[in-house]
Amino acid sequence: MNIFKRLFNVGKAEAHSAIDKMEDPIKMTEQGIKDMKGDLGEALEGLAQVKAMLIRSQNEKVQFETKAKDYQNKAMLILQKVGKEELSNADGDRLATEALVKKEENAEHANRCTVEVEKFSKSVSQLETNVNVLRNNISKWENELKTLKARVKVSKATKNLNKQMAAIDSSSTVNMLEKMKEKVTEEEALAEAYGDIANESKSIDEELDKVLDGKQINAENDLEALKKKMGL
Structure with a gap:
């Protein structure tokens, strides 16, 4: 994002160098604001996408953690059946092992989701900061533009009056x-x-x-x- 570069370009709208180049400060400022609003739209879209991924990762983490606990409970129930001689040792060990394998798989997925949640949370925080900066800068430059337009009106009126006064012999x-x-x-x-x-x-x-x-x-x-x- 070239927002700071654009801000610098917009700042030059009121600089003497821009005036020396016969550039219109108002048009430059309007274009700068337009560019920033475009960046803001892109930033909001990106923020929404990252938030969606964060929410999905958070939901998947909960689901995998729930499944891991469920397989843990199933392994325990199988062992209890073996202890009650409702199930043979061989079948009990096999089924309990399978349940524990499933538990580990879901635990790994939950851990992966935890990492993604942390990563997406940081991205969301950064994007929200950028969005706030853009909004503040847009508001700032819109106010600056209003002031600049008012100054231009006053300067034109003053120039015309002075021109008329100068034309009087x-x-x-x-x-x-x-x-x-x-x-x-x-x-x-x-x-x-x-x-x-x-x-x-x-x-x-x-x-x-x-x-x-x-x-x-x-x-x-x-x-x-x-x-x-x-x-x-």
């Missing part, structure tokens, strides 16, 4: 504002000029009216003087 903006100020100043001056013209026009009219009103008064005065002179 500050000098042109200042020039535009200055032109706007000049335009406003011109408009204000023009409004003031029109006001002055309006005032000038009003003053001329007032002066004309004043002059004209003066002549009318003089004419009236002359008329009064003429009437006095003529005795009217």
Whole structure:
């Protein structure tokens, strides 16, 4: 199992060397997690198979031990029959011997199963450790991936904002504002000029009216003087 090698490769996803090679850290991490999940599936399958063999060996051990005891009891019962003279010595010895042979055969099988049980138990323990390591690493890297994706979103948003800010020409903006100020100043001056013209026009009219009103008064005065002179 190349899990530790894969973990190292996944770890490189955030390394500067990976970035220098233009490799995508997120894709590398996702692939690493995918590989680890594949390894986890294989490990679980292997664990199930070894556990099945362990259970079978444990069951066979019990069966062989039970048979060994059974043949031991049979040999004893035969000898008891010989002692009661229910069975001849020759037949008793032959049958008891056969029973003891069967007992030894089953005892050997039981011993073999004991060795297998110990071996399979160690394998199960090791595989369970590997499975736990894989699960922990998968959980760890999935959390790392979430963090990495969040960082990428923030960095992209920041980059886009900075890019937009960098695209703004500050000098042109200042020039535009200055032109706007000049335009406003011109408009204000023009409004003031029109006001002055309006005032000038009003003053001329007032002066004309004043002059004209003066002549009318003089004419009236002359008329009064003429009437006095003529005795009217």
